[in-house]
Amino acid sequence: MLEVSGLAVDYGKHAALHGVGLTVAEAETVVILGANGAGKSTLLKAVAGLVRPRPGSVIDFAGQRIAGRPGHEILEAGIALVPEGRGLFPDLTVSENLRLGAHAHRARKDEAANLAMVHDLFPRLVERRRQTVSTMSGGEQQMVAIGRALMSAPRLLMLDEPSLGLAPVLVGELFATLAEIGRRGVSLLIVEQNVRASLSIAGRGYLLEAGRMVGEGPATRLINDPAVQHAFMGASAEA
Numbered sequence: 198m199l200e201v202s203g204l205a206v207d208y209g210k211h212a213a214l215h216g217v218g219l220t221v222a223e224a225e226t227v228v229i230l231g232a233n234g235a236g237k238s239t240l241l242k243a244v245a246g247l248v249r250p251r252p253g254s255v256i257d258f259a260g261q262r263i264a265g266r267p268g269h270e271i272l273e274a275g276i277a278l279v280p281e282g283r284g285l286f287p288d289l290t291v292s293e294n295l296r297l298g299a300h301a302h303r304a305r306k307d308e309a310a311n312l313a314m315v316h317d318l319f320p321r322l323v324e325r326r327r328q329t330v331s332t333m334s335g336g337e338q339q340m341v342a343i344g345r346a347l348m349s350a351p352r353l354l355m356l357d358e359p360s361l362g363l364a365p366v367l368v369g370e371l372f373a374t375l376a377e378i379g380r381r382g383v384s385l386l387i388v389e390q391n392v393r394a395s396l397s398i399a400g401r402g403y404l405l406e407a408g409r410m411v412g413e414g415p416a417t418r419l420i421n422d423p424a425v426q427h428a429f430m431g432a433s434a435e436a
């Protein structure tokens with residue numbers, strides 16, 4: 198469903214991605230692993246239309262060529278991003294933040310059904326719907342960020358380090374919910390440093406190093422691959 202090849206992104210003279218490729222099939226969960234600065238966020242931003250890829254980069258989604266298109270068109274095509282740091286409006290309430298995720302045309306007519314789905318996945322957001330986001334815990338804010346992305350009824354949900362800053366018990370809950378979202382038919386593309394937790398819900402993974410893909414394979418193989426363990430399994434990944 199998502200097919201990326203030869204994706205290159207430059208920040209001025211600095212090349213952050215040197216021509217990477219990856220695929221995500223319908224209803225598949227894929228993880229991108231890599232150290233700080235490897236280019237993981239840049240990859241997601243390029244797919245989401247938030248940074249411009251170099252001409253010649255190919256990003257195809259559900260039969261459409263989306264490379265270089267603006268972010269709002271890519272959202273309409275069915276790709277949503279939960280950015281690193283979550284990108285919420287801290288002074289607005291939970292409900293207001295969720296409603297802001299529903300502005301895509303493709304989701305407007307189903308807003309009530311999408312909200313019901315978000316409340317089903319995150320029951321705590323029902324009780325907290327009038328609470329200002331800045332007063333919530335990190336785990337609750339992550340629920341709002343994922344909920345807001347789901348309000349656009351994406352076919353592909355991309356998450357940039359969703360477990361960052363969460364206590365280990367919340368990391369477990371987060372990945373259980375992401376697995377449930379995947380079971381409901383949404384494709385997931387997840388950038389993570391938490392190797393074990395993310396691979397445990399994924400079908401496949403890729404290793405990104407200094408702007409190049411240096412490995413890929415089934416999650417069950419990567420989770421036991423010594424190269425992955427050496428390169429990426431820091432203290433946080435052992436949690």
Ligand SMILES: Nc1ncnc2c1ncn2[C@@H]1O[C@H](COP(=O)(O)OP(=O)(O)OP(=O)(O)O)[C@@H](O)[C@H]1O
Nearest residue numbers: 208211212213231232233234235236237238239240
């Ligand atoms: N806006 C920017 N301007 C210039 N250079 C940037 C910009 N954003 C990222 N870079 C550089 O591009 C490279 C890839 O960054 P990116 O944020 O994609 O990596 P990452 O793998 O997501 O790392 P992290 O986990 O630290 O976010 C890094 O060398 C980074 O310093």
